[in-house]
Structures are given as structure tokens and as C-alpha cells.
Amino acid sequence: MSPLAPPSSAMEIGGLFMVGLPGQQLDQSTRELIQRDRVNDFILFKRNVGGTEQLGQLGADLARTCREAGLPPPLIAIDQEGGTVARLPPPFTQFADARVLAEGPEPEAALVDYARTCAAELLAVGINMNLAPVLDLCPAGQGFYMERRVLGDDPATVARLGCLVIKTMQEAGLAACAKHFPGLGSARLDPHQTLPTLRREREELERLDLPPFQAAADLGVAAIMTSHTIYPALDSERPATLSPSILEQLLRRQMGYRGVIVTDDLEMGAIENHQAVEEAALAALLAGADQLLICHDHQKVRRAKERLRQALATGQLAPARLAGSLARIGRLRQKFTGKAC
Template sequence: MKKLSMLVGLWSMLIIGFLSGCSGNQPTSPANPSPPVPAPEASSEPPPSPSAPIAEKDAIRERIDKMTLEEKIGQMIIAGVQGTSASSEDERMIKEQHVGGIIFYKNNLSDPSSVVRFANQLKQWNESHSVPLLLTVDQEGGRVSRLPGLDLLPTAQEIGQWNNREAAGEIGAILGEELKGMGLNMNFAPVLDINNNPKNPVIGDRSFGSTAEIVSSMGIEVMKKMKQTGVIPVVKHFPGHGDTETDSHLDLPVIHKSEKDLTQLEWKPFASAIEEGADAVMVAHILFPQIDEQYPSSLSRAVVTGQLRDKLGFEGVILTDDLTMGAIVNRYGIGEASVLSVQAGTDIVLIAHEYSNVDKVIAALKQSVADGTLSEERIDESVRRILQLKTKFNLEDKPVDPPDLTLLNERISKAIDTYRIQ
């Protein structure tokens, strides 16, 4: 009987425990509870913000869903123009091919008023589209100065010699105001290449200096202050063009450096720029055999996605340097190169010369989707980044008035007088 009483008591305890566990009430605390686990301390750092607000992302997603494949592909092209005024070919590129951006060179820009008329006409043709144009130029200062009617800004090399962040920031702000005054909204500058090869035929005084520290310090100030004017800076030429001995306009440079080598020098200014909020990066046409034996950097998944996206964490818009340069067209068809570049992870291909090249690129990208070489989802990834960039900078296709450059030239003169080393 005593054993039976003990078994009944044990069963009673088990039943009570089971019923307590099934109820919505808190269980009774044990006699010797474990010490409470302290709550984690509240972080003093704010939670990370997404790259765009949720509502904005949803709106962009809706816009992409309404776009045709042709409209999406058009957004991934920045095209060159001919002459100093808008032509029927330009109208066709914008109205029929939906090209998302235009690049101007010095031979397109005869005087400030004509630049504004040209830009305004392109904007007017784009009015029927929901996405504004990128109107771009290389306006670095020094020998790479395309815009007319403006006093010459010092070279990047001279700015590096000043080694004055305030001065670099003022130059960046002036560059932004120069473009803004003529109705343009994207500048392929600053150059973040380190000038570490005296035989380099293409960079030289376009670089802020021969060390990562000076290039990072001066280049990022130029980028940040230009950005504040509402003009999009494009830092270039990733992974680094400073140690080349071949001009990529003419042929393909080859650099025998490992990823470790690049990490210790060439990458540093780009990594710093990304940390400071760079929105767009241009990739160079250079072969790095230790990283990719087959493809130059602008067509290389190992460089564009493996390094720039994955290793450096860049989430913005990636552009190629001009795909009509000798480094590319001497080895690839323009259509083939554009498909390879998008496969590598590029968002925008730059086709700076000849309308027929734009035709070939569009045809090649469309065919690549049709045959499964590229998925439309891959196209959508790039279009999303492009639309986010245009939205972030509040781009519009509104016309502007011809500028009076008197005050801007006075500002240039004052900056040079203030900061130039006597």
C-alpha cells in the first residue's frame, strides 16, 4: 500500500505539471531559480538605415514592373552624341531606344548657351518617359576640362600638393556648380587613381598624388562637396589605373598585381570613398592576370562583383569606362563586350562614340535575355540601382536658363589665389 500511495502521488504531480504547462498561465517559479540573464545594454549607435526608405523601394519596384525590357535596357546605357546641337539621331536614341544617359565631350560643347540649349532639347525629348536623363561629362579640372566659358581649375596633382581639405572641398563644390549651371547632373570625377608609375601615359597630373593617404583625403573632399551641389560624382578608375604604362584608349593595359597588392595600395581610396557614401564607381579596362586571366576588369566578374561588390561592399551604381576604347574594341565586339560587362555585374555601359554602336549594344542585350544568357531579373537589379540613384539626387528633366558665369569664374580665381602655394 505504501508503494501504491507513492505511485499515486507521483502520477498526481505529473498530471498537475502537465496541466500547468498547457495553460496560458506562467508556471510556478522553482524553489531555487537560476539567476536572471541581464538584458543586453542598449546600443548608443542608431540602427543601420536601409539604402532607401521602404516606401521609396516599393515605388521603384512598381516603376520597374511597368517598364518594358527595351526601356530597362535603355536605362543601362549612357551614349555619346555628335556635333554641338541635338540631332534626329539623338531624338531617336531618347524617344525610341529609351537611352538613360548622355555623355558630352569637348567637341560637343562650343559655348555655355549652346550647351544649355543642347541639354534642354534632350530633356524635352525625354519628357514622355517617367525616368529623367543622366547628362554627364568629364570635368576634372586641369587638362581634363570639357565645359566652355570657365576659367581653368588647377590639376588634381596641384590640389594634392596643397594638401588642404578645405581647398579640395571648394574645388569639388565649384566643379558641381559648373555642371549644374549648364544643366548637367553627373560628373565623371574625381580620379582616385594613385600616381605610382612615372611612365603612366594617361593619369599623371590627373591624380592627387602618389600615396593612398593624399589621394583619399583630397579625392573624398572633392566628392563630398560636389555631391552637396546635387551633381552625382563618379569616382574612377577602379581597381586603379595609376600603375599602367599603356593608355587604355589605345590598347589594353596589363598589371601583374595580386589582390593582396591592390588591397595594400590601389583599393584604399576607393574603399574610403565607399565608406564615405560614394554613389557611383567607374571601372577601368585593365587586365589583372593574377585575378582574372581572361577578362579585363570592366568585363570581369572577379573584379566587378567579387572585389567591388563583395569585398568592398559597394551597393551603388557601377559604370564601365567607354567601351569604344581600344582596350575593348581591339579584342571584342561592342555587343559582346556589353553582355560580358553586365554578366560581370556592371549597371551602366558607357558607349561614347557612334550611334551604330548603341544599336549593337541594345540588340546584344535584348538577345542575351531572349536566349537566357542574361535573366530579366539581372537586368532589373541594375535598373533598380539606377532608379534609386536618380531618385536620391532628385533628378528632373526641367530646362535651365543659360548661365552667367561671372560669379563662378570669380570664385575660381579666389580659390586659386587663396590656396595656391606661392
């Protein structure tokens, strides 16, 4: 057994997590995650939103509590895709689904307006990361559940329009996140409930699904979110979120992506129906993910942090692997909050 990791390394583990909050105010459990567990990245949902003043106060409270705990400014994220997936009610601007905008008479103008408006409205209430755009390809009229959330089914069009959204948001100071790598649009099952399998040949994946993500990686998208889906042509056993073949070999080495890899929610049925969240968190990190998304149960966050601490202490998780992920998250933080880890 390897000697225990230095205390400083163990203390930094909380910096890998992005977690949800239960309500509209900073609650005691979240406060303890910040103060005791050193967690300082958060994701917001409809349950956290009561209005612009309340939301701004929540963001300010999170930032202040992180600062008082000696932590850098938090990344505060939300899924504000528009249409089907939009967490913010009026008076925040309400947009149609991405596909409607992309297939309208002036798609570029509509999507630039969406991206600029999102950036202005989110940053005004302390949200500095939008988990958008969706870069999956999905044909229309065939019953796929992602149909309305995508920018189309042509890889060149999705790449062009997706990069336009990313560029516009990030130039305005809002981090973007391309999802769901390596492509979820042709899955018929919803990974929130069950584990899908997408049976495309590797050539088909490389020709259709990967080009939008390659374009986003080349552009410098702040983050790419993983898909809880099995792609037998890439890994016959593990979903992308847990697959070194997909995250480390394909996304990092072959495609050259240097930004943050964030998991989709590890509490989704596609993952949690098959293993405990803490085991999935370790597997995702070892596969190449950086930021571990746990959206609901704070006890699962704590168990996952403890599992990673044990893995670090026994040598199952190398300190260099932890340091690499923290460095990537730190660079994202520095760019979009102005301060590094």
C-alpha cells in the same frame, strides 16, 4: 530555350546606356535613341560645347525630349577633372590638374573650391554628373600616363582628398564618379589605344590601390567607373570591366559597394580591339556593371541594345540582373534629378 522576356523588360534595356552626342545641338540620331530605343543618359565632350547658353539649351532639349518620350529626367555627365581632362572652356572656371591642387600649400581648400565650383557651374547648364574624381594612385616622375590626373601616390592621402571632393560635390547636388577601379595609376599603356596589364600582387593591390575606392564606397559615392586593364592577381584573362571576379566578387561582395558601376567607354581600343562593342556590353553587364558607356557611334549603341535584348530573350541575361542594374541607376537618378525611373 527560355520563353521570350516580357516586352516591358526588353523596352527597359535602353536605360542601361550612357551615350555620346555628335554635336552641339540635339540631332536626329540622338532624338531617335531617346524615342525609339528608350536611352536617357548622356555624356558630353568638347565637341558638344559652344558656350554656356548653347550648353544649357542642349541640356534642356535632352530633358524635354526624354519627358515627351515618357522617360524620367536624363543623367547628363561630363569629365570635368580639371587640367589635363577638362571639357569646358572659359568662361567656365579653369582648374589645374588634380595633382597640382593636391600637392599645393592648401590642398583641402583648393579641392573644396574645385568641387563647389564644378557643382555650381555644371548644374547651372543642366549637367548633373561629373565623372570625377580619379582615385588611382600614381608615382611622380616615372612616366606613367595618369601622373597629372591623380591626387597622389599615398592611399590614405588619395582616399582622404578624394572623399572630400566626392562629399563636396554630392552635397551640392552633383553626382560624383570615382575612377578607375581597381586602380589604373601604375599602368604604362593607355587603354584608349591598347589593353594594359598591371602586374601587382593581390596583397599590394589591397594595400595600395583599393583603400581609396573602399573609402569612396563607404562614403556613398554615386558611381564607380571600371578600368579597361587586366590585373592577373585578380583575373588572369579579363580586364576589370569584363570580370565578374573584380566587379561582382570584389567590388560588390567584398567591398560592399551598392551604387552604380559604370564602364569606361566600351569603344576604347582596350576593349574594341578584342571584341565587338555589343559583345563587350553583354560581358560587362554579366560581370556586374550597371551603366554601359558608349561615347561615339550610335549604331554600336543600337547593336548593343539588340544583343542585350537577345540575351534576355534566350535566358543568357536574367531579368533579375537587368532589374538590379536599372534599380541602382534609378536610385542615382532619383537622388540627383529628383525623379526615379
